[in-house]
Amino acid sequence: MMTSTGSDAWLRPLTAGPEPAPTRAGQVVHAERRLGELVTGRPPGITGHQWSSAIREAFAHVVCDAGTGLPVFAVAVVPPAPAGSPQQRVERATNAVCAAAGLPLLRIETSTLRPAEHGRRIAEYVIDARRYAVGVDADGEDAGTASVGFRDIVGRLPDGREGHVNDLGALARAAAVQAYVGRDLADPIVRGLHVRWRGGPAEGWSWVEVRPGRCLVERVRITEQRFSCGVDGARLAEDLAAAAVGERLRDLTGVATDLTGRDELRGAIVALRDRGDELVNGFAFAHLCAD
Structure with missing residues (x-):
């Protein structure tokens, strides 16, 4: 024993x-x-x-x-x-x-993703990412392998396109394109950002423009306690926020009452930028603050 x-x-x-x-x-x-x-x-x-x-x-x-x-x-x-x-x-x-x-505890704060529907997929993703990270560390002499992180592996996606197969927001991004083609969205691109607060959680934002000037916004926070996800937790938070956007795109019937104005969203991003000294490695998304 x-x-x-x-x-x-x-x-x-x-x-x-x-x-x-x-x-x-x-x-x-x-x-x-x-x-x-x-x-x-x-x-x-x-x-x-x-x-x-x-x-x-x-x-x-x-x-x-x-x-x-x-x-x-x-x-x-x-x-x-x-x-x-x-x-x-x-x-x-x-x-x-x-x-x-x-x-060790991985805490994911989200208004949309649910334990029963999404928890197992997240747990299995983290198992795979951690196993891959250990393999890369053990095989560090192979520069070709070590230079590609788990999240950056490129392959064939379920819809037949080539892309990052370990992006948990990939299906949401494909769904947004389909919804745009069907004239249900004003823009086909799911955008996002991610940050990590000093001494605090990682945070990911994701949004898509549903109506001209009106966006569907999702935010996810991740806390890794005595734990590493095997991927950048902030980037994982953004991918999960994109996945949450995808869940909301399944039924746009009630979404119109829960949209954020583009100017309001930009203001929130500017406020995040202005707190850059509280972030690990600062704020890398200043281009999103442009008019």
């Missing part, structure tokens, strides 16, 4: 549920598990209030080692919590318990 001397000694092997969980690259992807199922007890440094607040929190998916059953990382797909809200306080308690127990 494997023994751990680190903080992950507080993690317990996860048993299978009534339905067999899918396996990918030697890891089992369990759906909808509570934090209380993953830890053996309250870790040192965690208050009783933090513990009672966090253990009921459910994760979209928990990825475990197929051999030991021990959790490798958890994925939370949640709506954005308003500042100072009870949910934000629960999230802070959950982060603290995960850190104390040694459970």
Whole structure:
């Protein structure tokens, strides 16, 4: 039996549920598990209030080692919590318990993507990206392989075009072109940006012009706690925002009441640019601020 001397000694092997969980690259992807199922007890440094607040929190998916059953990382797909809200306080308690127990956590904040519909695809994408990153590091002498990141691999897309096969927004971009051809959109291009806040989350924005001067906008935030996605988290956030745009394009019936004016969107981008000193590597999308 494997023994751990680190903080992950507080993690317990996860048993299978009534339905067999899918396996990918030697890891089992369990759906909808509570934090209380993953830890053996309250870790040192965690208050009783933090513990009672966090253990009921459910994760979209928990990825475990197929051999030991021990959790490798958890994925939370949640709506954005308003500042100072009870949910934000629960999230802070959950982060603290995960850190104390040694459970890596990927938190995705999105208003549109849902755990049941999108969580497994995200978990499997991260498994593949992390495995690819390890392979590139191990084969670093091969400059041809090492120079191409997982997100930049080019191949044939489901619609037959050639493009970045690991862009989670690729289907949304194709859907936007089709909608434009069908005269449902004013512009066929899904645009976006991504940033990473110093000491904070990565953030991705994506938008498409539905009516002249009126845009459908999606934002996604990603927090990687004791964890690396295998790809740039900020770029992943932008791709997920594009995927969220694609979900909204499935039914444009009610979208007209939830559009953002182009000038308002530009103002928000300018405000983001003006906070460039709070961003890792500054703001790289100044061209979007032009009139």
